[in-house]
Amino acid sequence: MISIDAKKQIDAWILKYPKDRQSSAVMQALKIVQAENKNRLSADTIQAVADYLDMPGIAVQEVATFYENYNHKKVGKHVIRFCHNISCMLNGADDLILHLENKLGVKTGEVTPDGLISAKKVECLGACVGAPMFQINDEYFENLTADKIDQIVDNLK
């Protein structure tokens, strides 16, 4: 359920915390496991993390549902997280989100039929002076325009 490579990554996080506090690594463990399971968590993967960290399943489930970065529904291979909070809104984020939806042919919250891309509206990503902006996987894209969005999306494979 959890690959050897993922276990290695999780073990490196566990080392950062005091002895017997391996549950501190749960947030990263979920992220690591999510990354190797098509970007989403299932009841089984959550239980696997619980077993690995010697935590009650319910405790891990609570964490997995509390934080926004965990996906419980199907998402694209690439997830576009579009900030729609105040600074981005003032800089035209709402229109650009519509533009992106048109471009993808699906609404935010849905996945393109080929499974490649899904988009989501999110709150402030802490890059307000680069508004409007979105995040794809680990990368930020700032000062977006409709043209720039087209280019970025066309380059996703």
Added chain:
Amino acid sequence: MNEVCFKNLTKDQCWSLKTYEASGGYSVWRKILKGELTPEHIIDELKASGLRGRGGAGFPTGLKWSFMPRHSDGQKYVVCNSDEGEPGTCKDRDILRFNPHAVIEGMAIGGFVMNASVGYNYIRGEFMEPFKRFEGALKEAYEAGLLGQNINNSAINFDLYTHLGAGAYICGEETALLESIEGKKGQPRFKPPFPANVGLFGKPTTINNTESFASVPEIISRGGQWFADIGVENSGGCKLFSVSGHVKSPANFEVPMGIAFKDLLEMAGGIRDGAKLKAVIPGGSSTPVLTADVAMAMTMDYDGIERAGSMLGAGSVIIMDESTCMVEVLTRLAHFYYDESCGQCTPCREGTGWLYRVLKRITDGNGREGDIELLLGVQDKIMGNTICALGDAAAMPVESFLRCFREEFEYYIEHGKSMVKG
């Protein structure tokens, strides 16, 4: 401008150990390792500097550090709050990206002063570029023998680790942040006990903002008075302001406290497209909004912004021009707080939902007579009745938007459409 956290901003590889050391970086830490500085001296300098917490609450950093029971037995911790998520705020991201060693040195100094041998930097989960930069800097610092056990045979220990968030604004609240490091839901704790007594893993802990820590090395190196003199009475030093919204050149500016708002606006290129200023949120989405004329007469320091009727917060200056519909802006903010409430306290959980739903129906064109009073009533029930300050943060903008721009709300309710946008 750019004298402390942004000191090396324009230099090549400004985030590298080499650049940091070339400009005097780690000189304070090296003095500490040689036994040349005492905790008392550092606390005195910090108090003299007038440095106040840059995370939003503005609590004096020197005083906070003096609260830690440094002589008590057992593990103690210093924690850096890099969870930056308050709408309009984006300065800590740039400190982590462009001056990570100042954060490391500031935390190490804090560790020494408070006798805490372990530190954690809590970085929000989305900040992967800053996270990697910070991890790179940590590696450099360890390799240079600046961190670890018995550093340079000084008998001083300091280990520093990162912890990554996973998307929850509430984890910026310091006790929620501690819960999060412990691998739990980020729900704020009741206080007291305060973290200085019962903090991370139940041990005494001090939490400071990224900018607060990053300011410390330069303050100790050049002296508290030097820093205090940059600023004004009650607001020592310089501060990073994130200026965003309808300005020509949005950016982070590190400027002396007490600078006139209109000068800061000028630095950001002024209002875009020759439009007129309408409103300013001076300290991040949780701080009350101000009208243009009030803002134009304001100075950017704790007292100056308070006199104008708002708060300095995290220094996140959101500029709105005359094309802005204030009803729509408030609705978006209400949605944010509704989304981010951790749900522990009824007034916050239910109240943020109420505020959002009423505002949403107004912007949907279905506002009802009495909705303004309803909004005011709900925000009043939240204020002061919750475990953490998110409740107040959700309530305060409502009161100020309605006070400053009431006619826009009345118009929207009566006509079912925006007074500004039609």
